[in-house]
Amino acid sequence: MRVYKPKDNVQKKAYYSDRFFISPQVPKFDVESDEVFAKDLEAIKAKFEVKEAYIQVEQMVVFINPEDNFKVLELLKNDLEYTQLSEMSAIDWLADKQGFEIFYQMLSMNKRKRLRIKMFIKNGEAVNSVEKLFRSADWSEREMFDMFGIEANNHPFMKRILMPYDWKGHPLLKTYPLEGDEFAAWYEVDKIFGKEARDIIGPELRDTAKVDRYDSDRFVRLGHEVPKGTTITGNEPKVEQNYQEEDGVFLVKKLNKKDSVIVTDPQR
Amino acid sequence: MAQHKVNYTQSGGLPVALTSIDKIVNWGRSNSIWALTYGLACCGIEMMASGASRYDFDRFGTIFRASPRQADVMIVAGTLTKKHAEFIKRLYDQMTEPRWVISMGSCANTGGMFNTYATVQGVDRVIPVDLYLPGCAPRPETLQYGVMLLQQKIRANKASRAQVAKRLM
Numbered sequence: 001m002r003v004y005k006p007k008d009n010v011q012k013k014a015y016y017s018d019r020f021f022i023s024p025q026v027p028k029f030d031v032e033s034d035e036v037f038a039k040d041l042e043a044i045k046a047k048f049e050v051k052e053a054y055i056q057v058e059q060m061v062v063f064i065n066p067e068d069n070f071k072v073l074e075l076l077k078n079d080l081e082y083t084q085l086s087e088m089s090a091i092d093w094l095a096d097k098q099g100f101e102i103f104y105q106m107l108s109m110n111k112r113k114r115l116r117i118k119m120f121i122k123n124g125e126a127v128n129s130v131e132k133l134f135r136s137a138d139w140s141e142r143e144m145f146d147m148f149g150i151e152a153n154n155h156p157f158m159k160r161i162l163m164p165y166d167w168k169g170h171p172l173l174k175t176y177p178l179e180g181d182e183f184a185a186w187y188e189v190d191k192i193f194g195k196e197a198r199d200i201i202g203p204e205l206r207d208t209a210k211v212d213r214y215d216s217d218r219f220v221r222l223g224h225e226v227p228k229g230t231t232i233t234g235n236e237p238k239v240e241q242n243y244q245e246e247d248g249v250f251l252v253k254k255l256n257k258k259d260s261v262i263v264t265d266p267q268r
Numbered sequence: 269m270a271q272h273k274v275n276y277t278q279s280g281g282l283p284v285a286l287t288s289i290d291k292i293v294n295w296g297r298s299n300s301i302w303a304l305t306y307g308l309a310c311c312g313i314e315m316m317a318s319g320a321s322r323y324d325f326d327r328f329g330t331i332f333r334a335s336p337r338q339a340d341v342m343i344v345a346g347t348l349t350k351k352h353a354e355f356i357k358r359l360y361d362q363m364t365e366p367r368w369v370i371s372m373g374s375c376a377n378t379g380g381m382f383n384t385y386a387t388v389q390g391v392d393r394v395i396p397v398d399l400y401l402p403g404c405a406p407r408p409e410t411l412q413y414g415v416m417l418l419q420q421k422i423r424a425n426k427a428s429r430a431q432v433a434k435r436l437m
Contacts, residue, residue, distance in 0.1 A: 163386070164351045171385055180385030188353035188388055204389040205378070243416050249423065250287055250295045 028054040036111055040080050048072055059114045066102070066119040070128045073104060073117065077133055082106040082115055085134035088141070090148045092174045099123050100150060104130070121150070129155040147172035166191075179206055293427035297340070297366070298419040300329040304339035304359065309346025311373040311405040318408040328415055336362040341418065342395075343411070347375040348388040360395045368422075370414055371397045374404045 031041050031053050037060040041053050044062060048071070051063040064072050076082040084107040091101040097120070104117040121127060129152035130137045141152040142161035149170040151158060160167060168183045169176055179185075189201050214232045224236045248254045287295075303325075307315055319325045319332055333339045336359045348356060360369070371391050374380035377400050379389035391397060398421065401414045 176385070178384055184350070184385040187350045188394055192354055192357050192394060201393055204393070206383060206389065243413075245420060245423065249298075250291045 026056050028056050031055055031060060034058075034060070036113055037115070040076075040113075040115065043080060044072060044075065047075065059116055061116045061118060063118050063120070066121045066125070066127060069102075069104070069117070069119055070130055070133070073106075073130050073133050076106055076115070076117070080108070081110045082108045082113075084109065085130070085136050085140075086114070088130075088137060088144070090144050090150055092148065092172065093120075094123060095174065099125075100148060102127060102144075102150070126151040126153050128153050131155055146170065149173070290427045294423045294425070297427065298422040300331075300340075301368075301415060301418065301422075302331050302333050302338060302340050304336055304342045304363065305332045305334050306342055306356075306359075307345045308348060308352070309373075309375060311345035311376070314405045314408055315343055315345040315372065315411060318411045323408040323412060325412070325415070328412070328419070330415055336360075337364065339363055340366070341368045341370060341415075343370045343372055344376045344391050344397075345372040345405075347380070347382055348391050348394070349386050350388055351386070353388050353394050356391065357394050366422075368398045368418055369395055370399045370401060370411075370418065372401045372411060372414070373406055374402070377402070380404060 031037050034055060037055060041050065041060065041062065044050055044064075048068045049065055051065070053060065053062045055061070073085070086105040086107050088102070088104045091103070093099055093101055099120055099122045102119050102121060106115045106117065107113075108115070119127075127150060129141055131141060131152070132154070138156075139161055141155055142157070142159060144150050145152065145158060146160040146162050147170055159165060163171065164187075167187070169181060171180075180187075185204055186195075186198060189195075189197055193201070214234065216226055216228060216230045216232050223238050225239055226232060226236060244254055307313070317323060319330075325331070330341075336342075340363075342356075342360060342363065344356070360367070369391070371377050375382060375387070376391050379387050381404075383389075388394060399414050399418055401410050403410055406414075
């Protein structure tokens, strides 16, 4: 028997999914299969609680408690030679688990190993900043705040990094529409001209498939160009490519195509 | 209008040409269109190629300037993000009149393939545009032809008329 799904909004799922589809999983291996990782995990387990640990694509993944993140990364950096924080960000699991998964991707140049620290926080919780350990976390944590709204405590400059400071909403949340909400749609109009200009400028034209050959406000056909806003009947005469006006230009010699030469020899 | 043709390149004598104020002002304007360096994305590469020696914008009198105070035309070459929209308006306001705007490429025309929350869907939502160039990115030839069309547009208008400030609204 299939799992019951409410049918009040059957349009909600925009894509087709196979009834018997099982999403492929990347195989996970035991940490004991790699002795370098096994030693690292032992060192972490000696001081902190580890919820889960496995090896995936030759990289160890360790799940920890979110309040331990600074000290775990400190241990990794100072004692276990993981000296680089390649990247960090969050994954939106709000719909399934009401929270975010935060990951820190670490690299050890000496051991030639990559390791991923993961932790789960509930919606609305903040994380400890690791900017004091890794300078690369400075911008990453700002980006995480910008895109997901997760704040990092003790960060020196906790502001948006990509979107404008006065932006509303966090664009990488799965609930955020790709084409933007109402605030995003009118952002530049509201900011530059004010809200009263909305009626004059009009909404954005977002339909990329829309082609209207009689619409001279946007585009006209090549070779049949008319000034913007002209009413098009469809019987416009072909306009020759014209580099100069017919009666010539003051002090400029008119191009005569018959007198011109096409150079075919590039070595001339 | 009195017309008196002097071929001063042959006579080698005094360069005398009789014309109207309109024509000589428009001749000056249309043959020294200084452009504001405004490469926002990959179209900017094509714009730079147009200015370099192979396509050679200088022969049209088009010289790229880094200041809006010295520029006549703003070539918006690339994707305009919503964050940047207020700055393009400010730079446009800083240009002295008469001023023109060329919207270069799909992104500047309509937002192009960036049908997203962060992209302005056409620079004409922010500043008035005189010329739209199609292409992704337009070739330097397209930009050159666009500048020549703009020259025709400048010469078609009366230079002596009171300058009507261009406003989007």
